[in-house]
Amino acid sequence: MDIEKKVWEVLCSEEDIDSRIKELGAQISEDYKDKKLMVISLLRGSFIFCADLVRAINIPVKIEFMTTQSYGSEFSTSGNVEVVSDVKGSLEGYDVLVVDDITDSALTMHHVLNHLKSKNPNSIKSCVLLDKPSRRKVELVPDYCGFTIEDKFVAGYGLNYGDYYRNIPYVFAVTDEDRK
Incomplete structure (x- = not known):
């Protein structure tokens, strides 16, 4: 399939994403200006968003990575969240911001936040590119959100x-036709 010729329903354009990331970066920079910030990117989905976001943050930031698994090859979460690869360093003395691509059921973010709280950071908050609140299975509202979607x-x-x-520079809806 030639993705150059594919027509998708674009939910968040390149321009909208770029603009919103700059706003989030400015807000996070202000909120953490007198703190020791550590950003933890949840791989693999958040790697592009997180890279762009940390470049929009204008204060010193330490970056760590975690890998979790809950989807496998399915279209919805299995409900079982597993930490596949944990952060390497200590969180003590840091204000932690966990960055993910999307929160829908919120099971992954809820699990990760609870897991990281046990590592004694000064504070812990979440930032997601996309929030899909209609699918919540646990109560969680991201502290920073790019876009709320259907x-x-x-x-x-x-x-x-x-x-x-993952390399498409905008967010699009996958249709039944795309799944063929």
């Missing part, structure tokens, strides 16, 4: 469909 399966800008489409 209950659609999405891909692009780091979010995958199968093993592909």
Whole structure:
């Protein structure tokens, strides 16, 4: 399939994403200006968003990575969240911001926040590119959010469909036709 010729329903354009990330970066910079900030990116989905976000933050920032698993190859979460690769360093003395691509059921973010709280950071908050509150299974509202979206399966800008489409520079809705 030639992705150059594919027509998708674009939910968040490149320009909208760029503008919103600059706003989030400015807000996070202000909120953490007198603190020791550590950003933890949840791989793999958040890697593009997190890279752009930390470049928009104008204060010193330490970056760590975690890998979790809850989806496998399915279109919805299994409900079981597993930490596949944990942060390497100590969180003590840091104000932690966990960055993810999307929060829908909120099971992953809830699990990660609780897991990281046990490592004694000064504070811990969450930042997501996309929030899909209609699918919540646990009560959680991201502290920083790029866009609130409808209950659609999405891909692009780091979010995958199968093993592909993370490289698309915008977020689009995956239709039944795309799944063929």
